[in-house]
Amino acid sequence: AQQPGTPLSDQEYRQFFRSLRAARHASTACLLRALYGCQNPLVQMLDKYENHGVIPEGPICSELPGTPFFPNFCTFSFYRCTRKKYFIKV
Numbered sequence: 001a002q003q004p005g006t007p008l009s010d011q012e013y014r015q016f017f018r019s020l021r022a023a024r025h026a027s028t029a030c031l032l033r034a035l036y037g038c039q040n041p042l043v044q045m046l047d048k049y050e051n052h053g054v055i056p057e058g059p060i061c062s063e064l065p066g067t068p069f070f071p072n073f074c075t076f077s078f079y080r081c082t083r084k085k086y087f088i089k090v
Helices: 010-020 023-036 041-050 073-083
Strands: none
Touching (some): 023 041, 023 073
């Protein structure tokens, strides 16, 4: 079992994003984030699922070249959305 707050494994990410693989599905999730923010229960549910039940507190390190550090998970997720790099992991 994974520790709460740790990112999903590669296999878990494939399963998590299976329904979001189409860019329009991922962009819909990003639209929810942009409209309602990270405090929205649905957005929080997705964030928790992505991180084994706990939304990580900052700082967040990512696999993004040139932008490896974010103050919190919300900022990281919003960055992924604005750059349309939907499937980058922390």
